[in-house]
Amino acid sequence: MADEQRPIHRKIIHIDMDAFYASVEQRDNPDLRGKALVVGGSPEGRGGVVATASYEARKFGVRSAMPSKTAQRLCPHVIFVRPRFDVYKDVSRHIREIFSRYTDIIEPLSLDEAYLDVTEDKLGIGSAIEIAQQIKQAIKDELQLTASAGVSINKFVAKIASDINKPDGLKFIGPSSIEPFMEALPVEKFYGVGKVTAAKMMAMGLHSGADLKKLTEDEMSRHFGKAGKFYYQIVRGIDNRAVQPHRETKSMGAEDTFPYDLTEIDEMYTELDKIAETVVKRLERYNLQGRTITLKVKYSDFRQITRNQSFAKPVGDLKTIAATAKSLLLNSGVDDVKIRLLGISLSNFGELPQKTGKPGDAGQLMLF
Structure with missing residues (x-):
């Protein structure tokens, strides 16, 4: 077996908070407990997006990133609550503090999850299963919330394991298994x-x-x-990626491969509008704006190009992103071409100022 394919055995824990935003709202408002709940935008008007759904709502098929109108159609009695990002950030800091009692090798993944490398833990406990149990209990005792944990020798298997017994689960998959x-x-x-x-x-x-x-x-x-x-x-149980503390997102975007090649500029513009909307939602989710907009184009012959434009100040609004992508496409030459994929991404980030919490604001969403 080649060196790069020889498995490295670490003690990895993947912690995933259970329905994080919704659980915080149910914790803080007893009237919401046991009810189908969506934290996110209102379904009225142009509609919003589901940030998190309670487990009571998930029974009806409601999922994160789903349009709020769809969530309401699936579960007519669902309750919509606007996010309280300042509260979530306070909870997040507390969770991170709990993690840091055991290790400094912490890699945040997204809004509500992280990898921990406890191969050598601070307290000398030695057992990753015991550490995961203690972390889960501390979160429950100190924050009245539940988390699920996966424990294994690498990141991939630990992440899959954390989803097996949700909510409030703990799953260990050892080397021989x-x-x-x-x-x-x-x-x-x-x-x-x-x-x-x-x-x-x-x-x-x-x-x-x-x-x-x-x-x-x-x-x-x-x-x-x-x-x-x-x-x-x-599939052979080999994942030698290390847990990387302070992982920083370098770019964020979206792309789409079309069921047929696009040949008309109006079709291309329509698809860019859709992709731009997805990008904006993701930027808002992480409270990011970027100074550089990049357009990715793949042609029917699989030739691929990228074009980008940079701005003096960070941008993140739909109008600017869509218009810039269209301009970059037009300047790349669209006569007599067949396009199979389009993508838009932003990079060179600057974090947005702290939000006020007023309606319409998108607050900082990174959990850790």
Whole structure:
């Protein structure tokens, strides 16, 4: 086995807060407990987006990032609550403080989750399972909230494990159990395998990790590009990525591959408007603006280009992002071309000023 494919055994915990925003709201308002709840934008007017749904709402199919109008249609009695970002940030700081009692090697992933490397923990406990139990109990005792934890020897398996017994779950997948576990795992449950890739795998007769394991590394790379090598390793329980403290987002964007090649500028503009809306929602979610807007274009012959424009001050509004992307596209030449993919991203970030909490404000959303 090549050195890069030799598994490194660490003690990794993945902590994922349970319905974080909704749980905070239910904790602070007894009238909301046990009820279907959405934290996010109102479904009225142009409508908002679901930031978090309580487990009572999830039973009806309500999910994060879903349009609020869709959530209301699925669950007519759902209660909508506007986010209180200042409260969530205070809770987040407390959670981070709990983590830091055990390790300084903490990698925040998104709004409500993080990896912890406790290979060498501060308190000399030695057991990652015991540390995960203590962290969960401290969160429950000090914040009256629940978290789920996954424990394993690498990040990939720990993340999957944390989702198995939600809410308030704890799952350990040890070294000897990883390969059988990965072989039985449906491909759509692999973290990093999206709907399109999962559909492609299933069309190839690849329905589980065991099926993926039948392919050689070259075959995996040929079918799935750079990700193929990662899939090849992870189905064998190999993920040597280190937990990286202070991980910083360098860019944020969205892209779409179309079911047919675009040839008309109006079609291209329509798709750019949709992509720009997705980008803006993600920027608002993380309270970010960027000074550089980048357009990605992939043609029908798979040739790919990027074009970018920078601004003196950070931008993040829909009008500017969409207009800039259209201008970059137009200047790249759209006569007699066939486009299969368009993407927009922002980089060179500057954090927004602290929000007031008034209606319409998007507050800081990064959990840690």
